[in-house]
Amino acid sequence: MVWMKFLLAGLFLPLICAWTPNGVYAASMEQVVAAAKQEGAMSFYAPSTLTPAGGKALAQAFNKKFNTNIEVNYLPSGSMTADVGKLVAQAATGVGPEWDLMVIIDALHGPLWQKKLHIPYDYGQLGVDSRAVHYDSGTVSIANQIVLPAYNPKILPARDVPKRWEDLLDAKWKGKIGVPTATGQFDFLAIAWGEEKFLDFVRALAKQEPIPGKLAELATRLELGEILLATTLTDSFIHRARKTGGSLEHAQVQPVVSPAYHAGVLKGSRHPNAARLFAAFLTSLEAQQIWEKYGGQSSAFVPGTKVHGYVQGKTVIYLTQKDVSLVNRVVAEIGKILGFRR
Numbered sequence: 001m002v003w004m005k006f007l008l009a010g011l012f013l014p015l016i017c018a019w020t021p022n023g024v025y026a027a028s029m030e031q032v033v034a035a036a037k038q039e040g041a042m043s044f045y046a047p048s049t050l051t052p053a054g055g056k057a058l059a060q061a062f063n064k065k066f067n068t069n070i071e072v073n074y075l076p077s078g079s080m081t082a083d084v085g086k087l088v089a090q091a092a093t094g095v096g097p098e099w100d101l102m103v104i105i106d107a108l109h110g111p112l113w114q115k116k117l118h119i120p121y122d123y124g125q126l127g128v129d130s131r132a133v134h135y136d137s138g139t140v141s142i143a144n145q146i147v148l149p150a151y152n153p154k155i156l157p158a159r160d161v162p163k164r165w166e167d168l169l170d171a172k173w174k175g176k177i178g179v180p181t182a183t184g185q186f187d188f189l190a191i192a193w194g195e196e197k198f199l200d201f202v203r204a205l206a207k208q209e210p211i212p213g214k215l216a217e218l219a220t221r222l223e224l225g226e227i228l229l230a231t232t233l234t235d236s237f238i239h240r241a242r243k244t245g246g247s248l249e250h251a252q253v254q255p256v257v258s259p260a261y262h263a264g265v266l267k268g269s270r271h272p273n274a275a276r277l278f279a280a281f282l283t284s285l286e287a288q289q290i291w292e293k294y295g296g297q298s299s300a301f302v303p304g305t306k307v308h309g310y311v312q313g314k315t316v317i318y319l320t321q322k323d324v325s326l327v328n329r330v331v332a333e334i335g336k337i338l339g340f341r342r
Helices: 002-015 029-039 048-066 080-092 106-114 165-169 186-193 195-206 215-224 235-244 272-281 285-295 306-311 321-338
Strands: 041-046 071-076 101-105 139-144 147-151 177-180 211-213 229-234 260-265
Touching (some): 029 041, 029 272, 048 071, 048 285, 080 101, 080 106, 101 106, 101 272, 106 139, 139 306, 195 321, 260 272
Parallel strands (some): 041 071, 041 101, 177 211
Antiparallel strands (some): 101 260, 139 260, 147 229
């Protein structure tokens, strides 16, 4: 009987994954593909910069790679912070997630990890580089941002471009430097410098009378010459300026701050096998090329991508779960020191 086949399939799917000694699910690629085909669909929440066209391109490449016909639904982000809060609140009342896979900035996966809202998985079985697996095997790093000081080369002479982070404290920038109110920016410097040195840097920066603003606002002010520097700007704005004829560049200081988008399968998701297969797929070169085309970013851990090439030979700061508490502490202090709430 047809209904019996579906019943047996439903009973079989949860059992294809074995537990590792660390309490993490593991299964072969062939098993996960078979289970994903049985599920037949999956939905993923991801940055709106991917665009529906990018989501469609990923879905087509995904099905082509695995010879599947899985319905892939892309749900563009609104406020990632608010949506994480909503997810945590719903989980506390027993309400399942609205999507199977969540692609958000690494720091925002912290609350989900702390509430055990990821499904951990041995992504090495699916070919994912171990350096890209985080939060007790609950997430996969799929695209790195490059975050550095930014300037307008049509306005700021090359001789004045900062050569190191400490150059932002030069008195000549007083009242002429913008600082983002977003997290995942220069607060990562605390990982490399230590909390005390970093907060001393922020206190010195406060004496520069920096102008706070959202990232998009700071990018516009740089273009107009209303500020001469932004303490940090993500590479998506540099990418956008180049595509639209704007004029923004990064100051090539080190260490390079590199927040990342992580993909995590959510506890209670309806299509966990398709979701974890898609998460692994996002680290493939073909998926990276699509993500790079639409979002301007790619992974530092996938050879052949622009970011992988860029980080070679550089000192780069990546967020790991052991640094989450530190970053959360300094984020709170930054707002107090600079006089705005983050």
